[in-house]
Amino acid sequence: MDYEAIFLTLKLALFTSVILLAFATPLAWWLARWRHPLRPLVNAVIALPLVLPPTVLGFYLLVAFSPNHWFGATWLSTTGSTLAFSFTGILIGSLIYSLPFAVQPLYNAFEHLDKRYLDVAKTFNLSRWLTFWRVIFPLTRSAFMTAVGLSFAHTLGEFGVVLMIGGNIPGETRVVSIALFDHVESLNYSAAHQLAFVLLVFSFVMLAILYRLNRKQLSSWT
Amino acid sequence: MDLTFTLEKDRKQLLAVDCRIPAGVGCIAIYGPSGAGKSTLLRCLAGLEEDMRGAPILWDKHEFCGDRVGIVFQDGVLFPHLTVRGNLSFALQHTPVIGLSHPLAEHSMSSLVNIFEIESLLELPVTKLSGGEAQRVAIVRALLNKPDILLLDEAFSALDKRLKRKLIQFISGLISKGLRVVVVSHALRELAILSDYFIHLEHGNVVNSGSAEMMLPRLQLDADTLSSESLGEPVFSLLAVEPALGLSTEHGTDPIKEFMLGEVRLYASSYFTIHDEMKIRVDANHIVISNNAPGDSSMLNQLPVFIEQIEKRTDGRCLLHMFTRTEAAPQRLYAIVSSLSIEKLNLEAGRHVYASFKAH
Numbered sequence: 001m002d003y004e005a006i007f008l009t010l011k012l013a014l015f016t017s018v019i020l021l022a023f024a025t026p027l028a029w030w031l032a033r034w035r036h037p038l039r040p041l042v043n044a045v046i047a048l049p050l051v052l053p054p055t056v057l058g059f060y061l062l063v064a065f066s067p068n069h070w071f072g073a074t075w076l077s078t079t080g081s082t083l084a085f086s087f088t089g090i091l092i093g094s095l096i097y098s099l100p101f102a103v104q105p106l107y108n109a110f111e112h113l114d115k116r117y118l119d120v121a122k123t124f125n126l127s128r129w130l131t132f133w134r135v136i137f138p139l140t141r142s143a144f145m146t147a148v149g150l151s152f153a154h155t156l157g158e159f160g161v162v163l164m165i166g167g168n169i170p171g172e173t174r175v176v177s178i179a180l181f182d183h184v185e186s187l188n189y190s191a192a193h194q195l196a197f198v199l200l201v202f203s204f205v206m207l208a209i210l211y212r213l214n215r216k217q218l219s220s221w222t
Numbered sequence: 223m224d225l226t227f228t229l230e231k232d233r234k235q236l237l238a239v240d241c242r243i244p245a246g247v248g249c250i251a252i253y254g255p256s257g258a259g260k261s262t263l264l265r266c267l268a269g270l271e272e273d274m275r276g277a278p279i280l281w282d283k284h285e286f287c288g289d290r291v292g293i294v295f296q297d298g299v300l301f302p303h304l305t306v307r308g309n310l311s312f313a314l315q316h317t318p319v320i321g322l323s324h325p326l327a328e329h330s331m332s333s334l335v336n337i338f339e340i341e342s343l344l345e346l347p348v349t350k351l352s353g354g355e356a357q358r359v360a361i362v363r364a365l366l367n368k369p370d371i372l373l374l375d376e377a378f379s380a381l382d383k384r385l386k387r388k389l390i391q392f393i394s395g396l397i398s399k400g401l402r403v404v405v406v407s408h409a410l411r412e413l414a415i416l417s418d419y420f421i422h423l424e425h426g427n428v429v430n431s432g433s434a435e436m437m438l439p440r441l442q443l444d445a446d447t448l449s450s451e452s453l454g455e456p457v458f459s460l461l462a463v464e465p466a467l468g469l470s471t472e473h474g475t476d477p478i479k480e481f482m483l484g485e486v487r488l489y490a491s492s493y494f495t496i497h498d499e500m501k502i503r504v505d506a507n508h509i510v511i512s513n514n515a516p517g518d519s520s521m522l523n524q525l526p527v528f529i530e531q532i533e534k535r536t537d538g539r540c541l542l543h544m545f546t547r548t549e550a551a552p553q554r555l556y557a558i559v560s561s562l563s564i565e566k567l568n569l570e571a572g573r574h575v576y577a578s579f580k581a582h
Contacts, residue, residue: 116299119270123293124316124367134312138303 005179013155016094020102028106058164090166101150109143142214149210237426249403251417259426260406292369296376298356300348307344313366325399353380374405460501484548509557509579521578
């Protein structure tokens with residue numbers, strides 16, 4: 001069993017979902033409140049990874065990570081290493097690739113949140129932080145769970161982007177989907193079966209838990 | 223105090239308010255048809271709208287101690303992730319320290335829970351509450367936060383008659399202790415009992431505003447042109463009375479109470495205590511006018527009055543603006559009579575007549 005690949009995949013998925021949550025929450029909040037003609041355009045940019053072939057995204061990222069590009073060059077001069085074929089590189093790719101999966105559930109929830117709950121909180125003189133923790137978060141908890149669950153699950157199944165920018169370096173960029181592809185290419189079907197089965201069961205269990213929790217929360221409010 | 227501001231959104235003016243409200247007003251009523259901007263005005267007053275030009279100043283601080291606002295919406299807007307007790311505790315946790323002179327200083331959570339009759343609801347999730355229950359919990363939640371100004375947006379609409387009467391009386395008591403209230407309602411009775419000052423809104427503009435005394439007869443006239451869901455209630459007057467000796471006199475199963483207005487004895491089955499004054503309600507449609515004292519009549523209430531003005535209504539009937547003529551200070555009284563009666567009795571402004579009526 002490719003424990004190393006499984007561990008790396010879980011690490012990548014965990015990092016991606018946690019970082020995305022911190023980043024997507026204010027972004028989704030701002031987008032839901034922003035009234036501007038450019039809003040659909042920004043929404044489209046965020047949703048782009050949903051329809052874009054992962055190889056296209058991977059290709060552009062690979063170009064950006066190259067030391068010939070200002071981004072890659074700046075990274076190299078600051079950190080002393082390149083982003084291409086590194087864990088940080090696939091993490092950045094993963095964050096961009098899964099961004100809509102984190103932003104959209106939160107955006108929908110914030111958009112549909114009854115503004116009057118915030119009005120009541122305001123009359124209680126609640127700070128913004130307390131309003132978030134005590135009012136907004138509990139009222140949109142299911143969207144947060146969906147955002148984390150979907151970005152985690154989506155990262156588990158990531159293949160194209162990782163292949164383009166990460167290659168197949170054990171312990172660094174060789175995630176489960178790449179390892180599986182590798183096993184199939186080398187006709188090692190039993191190892192491929194094992195990994196595919198683990199991925200299948202894990203993804204299924206995660207989604208089932210997610211739906212179960214969401215349903216529980218929804219039914220308690222209706 | 224001046225209430226002057228405009229609210230614009232997406233380059234569209236939603237609200238333009240320009241009122242000069244006299245000092246000493248304890249409760250302001252906002253009324254008008256649906257979509258007039260009543261709730262938006264309330265949000266502006268609560269400081270919840272950010273796109274205003276000119277800040278609405280309700281009750282200058284020198285006139286009153288603070289500017290902490292509480293708001294109650296028609297459907298309660300209780301936090302669905304908390305139980306009833308959770309909602310109340312939430313408000314309590316964010317209650318400021320208040321002085322003993324605050325109108326709500328003496329009211330703890332348990333006393334408010336008692337008054338609003340919500341003891342049995344405390345452990346329930348708020349999603350299980352009926353409309354009326356949610357409104358009661360929402361009012362208690364707002365009061366627990368010890369506001370200086372309470373904004374009520376159709377906050378009594380789902381309550382049954384008994385509770386509505388009881389709780390409006392309670393809020394009225396708080397107003398007389400210094401709580402300031404702005405109330406939006408379609409129910410003229412609620413507004414009349416609580417409010418000293420009326421603002422009539424239509425299409426985001428103030429059509430009319432003034433003291434309760436001046437505005438009450440207008441409400442019915444306006445109602446003719448408003449939608450049917452609006453103020454379809456009869457014009458009425460509220461007469462300030464004194465309790466007669468032996469206030470409650472039981473006459474068989476009919477508990478008629480006796481009151482005095484100057485030297486005249488009046489009878490009514492109920493009364494309101496409005497800002498510490500005892501008042502009885504007289505519907506304008508229930509008044510019979512006669513040129514001489516009627517003597518024996520089943521209408522026990524007979525008041526000498528003076529006709530100030532006769533106003534023709536759109537339905538062909540006339541609204542009489544009258545003042546009482548007793549040893550007590552004159553009070554306004556309105557009657558609706560037919561044009562035929564005006565003609566037959568030869569009624570005109572300046573005449574002294576008698577108003578007989580059944581009071582509620």
